[in-house]
Structure formats: C-alpha cells, structure tokens
Amino acid sequence: MSTDQLVPKDWAGKLSRLSISTRSKLRGQHKGSHRSARFGASLDFSDFREYAPGDDVRQIDWNVYARTDKYFIKRFLDEQEMRVHVLLDSTKSMGDPLKWTFAKQLAVSLGILVLQRDDRLSFSVVTTEKKPPFRRKGATYRKAFTQTVSELKEPTMIQSFVENAPIFLPKDSTVLFVISDCLESLESWERLLQKLPKFAGDIRILQIVTSDELAPSYTGDVQLEDVETSHQLNVSMSSRVLETYEQERKLHQRGLELLSSKFGVKMVQVNAEDGISHVLFHQLLRANWVQ
Incomplete structure (x- = not known):
C-alpha cells in the first residue's frame, strides 16, 4: 500500500x-517541545525565587534588586523530549x-x-x-x-x-x-x-x-x-x-x-x-x- x-x-x-x-515524567536531556516539572536553563522564564547560598550568582536579577534591595534569581523551565x-x-x-x-x-x-x-x-x-x-x-x-x-x-x-x-x-x-x-x-x-x-x-x-x-x-x-x-x-x-x-x-x-x-x-x-x-x-x- x-x-x-x-x-x-x-x-x-x-x-x-x-x-x-x-x-508522565519526561525523560532524557535532549531538547524537545515539552516542558518538564523541574527547572533548568532554557530561555523560557518561569518566575523569581529569593537567592540562597549556593545559587548561581549569574541568575540574580539586578533590576529586581534595585527595586527591592533583595536578591532574587530567575527560574527557567527545563525542556526535555x-x-x-x-x-x-x-x-x-x-x-x-x-x-x-x-x-x-x-x-x-x-x-x-x-x-x-x-x-x-x-x-x-x-x-x-x-x-x-x-x-x-x-x-x-x-x-x-x-x-x-x-x-x-x-x-x-x-x-x-x-x-x-x-x-x-x-x-x-x-x-x-x-x-x-x-x-x-x-x-x-x-x-x-x-x-x-x-x-x-x-x-x-x-x-x-x-x-x-x-x-x-x-x-x-x-x-x-x-x-x-x-x-x-x-x-x-x-x-x-x-x-x-x-x-x-x-x-x-x-x-x-x-x-x-x-x-x-x-x-x-x-x-x-x-x-x-x-x-x-x-x-x-x-x-x-x-x-
């Protein structure tokens, strides 16, 4: 046929x-079009979380710090296949x-x-x-x-x-x-x-x-x-x-x-x-x- x-x-x-x-929990570390329940480093912004020792300082949002005088980091959705x-x-x-x-x-x-x-x-x-x-x-x-x-x-x-x-x-x-x-x-x-x-x-x-x-x-x-x-x-x-x-x-x-x-x-x-x-x-x- x-x-x-x-x-x-x-x-x-x-x-x-x-x-x-x-x-169901997505598997693998390859990029796909589905978002897992955990957070990672894709380009899709999720929300802010207050900075804690051990966090990557590169994720600190300095604009938020200027407004609040507190350290917050950005969280991003992790994409998995x-x-x-x-x-x-x-x-x-x-x-x-x-x-x-x-x-x-x-x-x-x-x-x-x-x-x-x-x-x-x-x-x-x-x-x-x-x-x-x-x-x-x-x-x-x-x-x-x-x-x-x-x-x-x-x-x-x-x-x-x-x-x-x-x-x-x-x-x-x-x-x-x-x-x-x-x-x-x-x-x-x-x-x-x-x-x-x-x-x-x-x-x-x-x-x-x-x-x-x-x-x-x-x-x-x-x-x-x-x-x-x-x-x-x-x-x-x-x-x-x-x-x-x-x-x-x-x-x-x-x-x-x-x-x-x-x-x-x-x-x-x-x-x-x-x-x-x-x-x-x-x-x-x-x-x-x-x-």
Missing part, C-alpha cells in the same frame, strides 16, 4: 494542530483488511504527532521475526516513518501477541501506545499489563474493533473459523446464539477495562469504520490523549 493510499497527502498538516498529551513507543499487534486476527489498514493509519498518525514536535519516536511490530524498531527524532523523518508503516505486510502471526510483546519494547519510553484488537484471553492480558509499567510511565491501549465484531450480521447455517488456530465450528445462527455471543463479548470487554484500571493503564476502544479523523479529532481529544 502506498503512503497516499494510507493517509491523505495533507494529513500531516491537519495533525499539526495536535500533540500528544501526558502528565518526550519518548513515545508505538507497538502494533500483527496476529492473524488483525488481518481483516479494514482493521489492518486502520491500525496502520493509527500508527502513522501517532508517529507524525511525535516527530513533528521534535520528540523521539520508536515503533515496533510484534511478529515472529525480531527486527530492530524504527527509532527517529524530528519532523524530517515523517515521510520515512509513513513509508515504513505503509510497507508492512498483512498479519500472519499465529503466536500470542501479549506473550511476545515485552521483547519488542524499549525501557525508556514516556508514553507507550499499544494498538491491538485485544482478543486474547483476559488471563494473558493480565500478565502483560503487570509487566508494562516497567517500560513506560504512561501506557495507553487502542483497542480496534469492527461493527461485525460488535454485532455480527451472519444468518442461517455458517461455518466459522478461528483465523489463528484454523479451528472450524458449524453454527446455526439464532437469536440465542447472538445473545450468548453478546454476553461473552461484554464480559471480555468489562474484564479488559477492569484490568486496565487495576494496573493504571488507559484504554480506548475505536471502531475502524468510524474513520481516522473521528478517532484523532474526537475520541482521543475527549480522552485527553492528545491536545
């Missing part, structure tokens, strides 16, 4: 109004064309938000091959990142996403985005969520669903196949079957939400059919994931 097919040509321009929002990692699920359940295209659009959009703010982006796909992550900083790499995601092959992995995810994660992220359909068992998700806090201070899961997953439209006698195990099941669709499915789906969803809350992980469910603009400019804004 070409980059023009994945996202519109003017997509980066539209995203320029947004940035990743986080309260945000380090964001985007982790993409590529198991076969993500292989629905609509779902997979949408997942890549999400990954590209988040990457652009990071790179255009001069922050550091890393990106990895959980596959059977352990490849080095994409790691870049700065707006000049937006096109290269978009191309990288555009060229991803259709998902074919049949191994567990949640069991393999940790080996694809760096340990120096400010924010971690996990893009997945979250269809694996609650027990396996609990094991992963327990581990994620050591990789980032701010963890966010984007759960991708489709309308057919939320409300199946099948009728009559159908043969269902698990795309990851190839297990086949003959089912006669009825209101009772659909009700049972809906109960199980809601039970799984509620379990995911409870686990996320338990481990301090943020989670937003997004429907691939709503489109990338709706998700970025409405859902993620309301969730305060972007600003």
Whole structure:
C-alpha cells in the first residue's frame, strides 16, 4: 500500500494542530517541545525565587534588586523530549483488511504527532521475526516513518501477541501506545499489563474493533473459523446464539477495562469504520490523549 493510499497527502498538516498529551515524567536531556516539572536553563522564564547560598550568582536579577534591595534569581523551565513507543499487534486476527489498514493509519498518525514536535519516536511490530524498531527524532523523518508503516505486510502471526510483546519494547519510553484488537484471553492480558509499567510511565491501549465484531450480521447455517488456530465450528445462527455471543463479548470487554484500571493503564476502544479523523479529532481529544 502506498503512503497516499494510507493517509491523505495533507494529513500531516491537519495533525499539526495536535500533540500528544501526558502528565508522565519526561525523560532524557535532549531538547524537545515539552516542558518538564523541574527547572533548568532554557530561555523560557518561569518566575523569581529569593537567592540562597549556593545559587548561581549569574541568575540574580539586578533590576529586581534595585527595586527591592533583595536578591532574587530567575527560574527557567527545563525542556526535555518526550519518548513515545508505538507497538502494533500483527496476529492473524488483525488481518481483516479494514482493521489492518486502520491500525496502520493509527500508527502513522501517532508517529507524525511525535516527530513533528521534535520528540523521539520508536515503533515496533510484534511478529515472529525480531527486527530492530524504527527509532527517529524530528519532523524530517515523517515521510520515512509513513513509508515504513505503509510497507508492512498483512498479519500472519499465529503466536500470542501479549506473550511476545515485552521483547519488542524499549525501557525508556514516556508514553507507550499499544494498538491491538485485544482478543486474547483476559488471563494473558493480565500478565502483560503487570509487566508494562516497567517500560513506560504512561501506557495507553487502542483497542480496534469492527461493527461485525460488535454485532455480527451472519444468518442461517455458517461455518466459522478461528483465523489463528484454523479451528472450524458449524453454527446455526439464532437469536440465542447472538445473545450468548453478546454476553461473552461484554464480559471480555468489562474484564479488559477492569484490568486496565487495576494496573493504571488507559484504554480506548475505536471502531475502524468510524474513520481516522473521528478517532484523532474526537475520541482521543475527549480522552485527553492528545491536545
């Protein structure tokens, strides 16, 4: 898929109004567009503080001294970079064309938000091959990142996403985005969520669903196949079957939400059919994931 097919040509321009929002402590000493909670020596003035022994005398404001006959020093905001990692699920359940295209659009959009703010982006796909992550900083790499995601092959992995995810994660992220359909068992998700806090201070899961997953439209006698195990099941669709499915789906969803809350992980469910603009400019804004 070409980059023009994945996202519109003017997509980066539209995203320029947004940035990743986080309260997590920023890491690293490299300059970025985000301000940390501590004070340093950038050019952005914060306030005054009365001089104390040991302070740098070069920071004394002599104009204030002339007015008050007291020594005050200037405090400046320290700028640090945000380090964001985007982790993409590529198991076969993500292989629905609509779902997979949408997942890549999400990954590209988040990457652009990071790179255009001069922050550091890393990106990895959980596959059977352990490849080095994409790691870049700065707006000049937006096109290269978009191309990288555009060229991803259709998902074919049949191994567990949640069991393999940790080996694809760096340990120096400010924010971690996990893009997945979250269809694996609650027990396996609990094991992963327990581990994620050591990789980032701010963890966010984007759960991708489709309308057919939320409300199946099948009728009559159908043969269902698990795309990851190839297990086949003959089912006669009825209101009772659909009700049972809906109960199980809601039970799984509620379990995911409870686990996320338990481990301090943020989670937003997004429907691939709503489109990338709706998700970025409405859902993620309301969730305060972007600003």
